[in-house]
Amino acid sequence: MFDADYEKSRQFAQNEEISLDRCYKSVEELIKAESALPSGSRMEVVSIVTPNALHFAFAKSLLNAGFHVVCEKPMTITVNEAEELEKLVADKKLTFALTHTYTGYPMIRQMRDIISKGLLGTIQRIDAQYYQGWINSIIHGTESRITGVWRLDPKHAGASSCMGDIGVHAFNLIEYTTGLEVKEVLSDLNPVKDDVQLDLDGTVLLRFSKYLKGVIRASQVCGGEENGLTIAVYGSKASLKWAQEDPNYLYMLSDSEPTKIFKPAHGFNDPLAESSHTMPAGHPEGIYEALANIYKGAAKSIRGEKFTPGEFPTVHDGVRGMKFIHAVVDSNSSGNKWITI
């Protein structure tokens, strides 16, 4: 089922050479028909790539019917929905992968390994930034163009546009690479125009502990920016910096040594980082392979094979993301107060 319009869905299926008898009019029909097939030919997992407001209902139905799920982020609209899915996944003992794609990059996995080994010393500062500019041309167009973009409509997008779509990626990368949890947030969000209901830009101060703080900056109105996701983790002994638009280089900085540059496809890397790159060294890979690595981890889990924690974002990462989004929105709407996640 590839489109709400059945004819468009059939056309898509034909273009992809998919049998039309497995192209369904509704999710209910998909579940009913596939459940009736013999186990050898029945689908095992479903990838949900719809607007945000549809994730929860579809995921819940699929899990209840015994299917594994791969789901776009943000996972749900509310925290309660996210927690309900987490409980359901545990009860059903099914695989749920959330496509925080950037965790599939080899150098992000290398970053996680370096930090887990304590090579940065005591972490003292964490910064993440995700700047885009694509909404600029939309919000400065006509009203119909604004309402035609589902990400700007709370009914479809949820409580946030910028933080819900890309700020949450920065949040996820921070918790993924450091293994730390953000405890409190204070946000200042900006819808940029009167006729925009959701945030398109914002800054979030982070508190991890008494002596560890950080910041997330995210924007959809930074003209000329594309997918400018960066993360920097500063420690007492060394620091790490990585940028999504140049993903095959991880920089390790120090006050006492020259800068080190980690790259994929070298034996000194962490085994998970090393297995996340398929070509010989010096052949750049990118976002497609990062996404494929998420699916690879999910596939191992679905098959019941051993996999490394961190091979794919889980339903718990989805719960954390929803708590972050709502805490950020609550902080802003309550006069920029600190909110506990």
Add this chain to the structure above:
Amino acid sequence: MMKKIKMGMIGGGIGASSVTHTDVPLEYAMTSKLLAECLMPTTKRADNLHKTRK
């Protein structure tokens, strides 16, 4: 031989994600021997790509 996984998909026409902006990621997923018998896109196309990457 690695067990193949059959995957369905909901959405794809609205541009909700990088998957739907272009279906190539799923092709790559399959060429990486991940989901080599997905419902989408076709095994035929995936097999061709897989041979290319060998």
